Amino acid sequence: MIPSIPQPKFYKHLYAGYIALFFIYLSAPLIVVSVFAFNDSLFPSMPWEGGTLAWFFGDSDPYIGIFNDSKLLESVGVSAFVAFWVTVLSVTVGTCNAFLFERSQFPGKNFLYIVSLSPLVIPGVILGISILVFSNFIANGVEEAIGWDLEFLRPGLFLVIIGQFAFITTITTLVISARLRKFDVSLEEAALNLGATRRAALWTITIPFLKPALIGAGIVAFLMSFENFNTTLMLVGSDAPLTIAMFDRLKQGSTPVLNALSLLLMLVSGGLALLSVFVQRDKKS
């Protein structure tokens, strides 16, 4: 059970074996995706036909590598654009919310706190359709009333950004609030006593303290937006973000160019994940 209690060797090995099996289960799909990125075959499946880098750099049909696949590259660009705006918006609003919930008292605070947690328990597909229905309602209302066609309220990138923002803000709010809760208010008071203005105290004391959480929340927001599928699926227009483009290819059956792309995505998101763990770790210990 625990190291201080002696256990028969057989059980110990059995337990360790189970843990090993579990990690094989965890890593198998990722390893398989990466390995088949180098398979010299038109389909990401057995048998192994020898190694190639064509799925990265190839430029002759049907061996089109990821760096020459303009459609996929375009969708990476679309995703990065969406993720950038979602990150900026959700970290900004999340910071405001953190100050509001941690520092202020106002009527209805508890109710608003519960509502702001609710996007986490609303399935992504439903969040998507509710925003689709509501924005359509507004667009139709405006068109009937004054005849303007508000194009951005129809399915498209604007709605994708708004839809992802709606639930990612909950996460940035939680991350930033958690850090703000640890902040010692007397530091800010000391700055005010020493003659700093409120704004100067905020920018020189509080914001630098929050920086790890702001960066961490930003990385999480970017990745969650980049990888989001459910909400995006319901709101997407003609410009497909990466997850939607990859989903369409997967359904049709694709060449291992998807494996090459997946491998690159794993490297980037794995790197960002480690970075966010590193940034948020307290320097004390």
Next chain:
Amino acid sequence: MSNSAAVKSGGFRLGLLLLALPLLLWLFLLVILPHIDLLLVSLRERISYGKYEFSLINYVEFFTEPLYWNTYVRTAVMSIFATVLTLIIGFPVSYYIAKVIRGKGKNALFLMCLIPFWVSELVRTFGWMILLRESGVISNLLQWIGVADGPVEMLYNDAAIMVGLVYTSMLFMVVPLVSVLDSLDDSLIEAGYDLGGNAFTITRDIVVPHAMPGIASGCIVVFMLTLGNYLTPNLLGGKDSLWFTEQIYTQFITRFNWESGSAFGFLLLVLSSVIVWVGLKLSKQTLSQTVG
């Protein structure tokens, strides 16, 4: 004096209002009003172009058409099953990380549990497709060791969906379990042994009761994510996956029947909220404790 205090408090009020503005806009425009509108749309019937009337027809249709009703129940049952399976598989692993292994290995194992989940769900599901398909890795492995005579198709059935769902949900079970088991004092387990307990009775009477908050929050999050999943059932289950989110997608995007799609969406939301609420009540937790 009183005048300046009034000005000051007025300024404070204005500042608070400005700070609250993004929150209010976010919650009202993107969460509250859209869901009210979803409910209203689900309660209307299209009479002719641009003309609607209040009606319960969309809900009546759901309860009278066996396909919709069965898909709904099937999705709920399979989600509960996937949640239980994730708990059973994840609990020993979490216990191992929290209690058995010490030092650097502990952090390394925990990090290894987290990393796969920074990778997009699409990539993970793609990996399972390569493993399970007829020309895939496992099928070839089985032929190579002589268990199977020909290619084995393991994709497009309920077991494949289950494997993918459990895989995708594992992180959300392991993280709360590890953190709650970490807080269990070793001396309690030692005392249990001193008093004549064995591994089974100690797990039942000490470890599991202590871990209950973590079990509850893990199960709630996993259940919710599974219920709302679209990608995994769709890609691993193929045409017969019959997941309720697929019905919503079909009504909205393929059939362009927003009224009935909204009703379906609302029913899924009700199902998810009811089960989350029951889970919170049974484990005596609150929503803020669970996700906060």
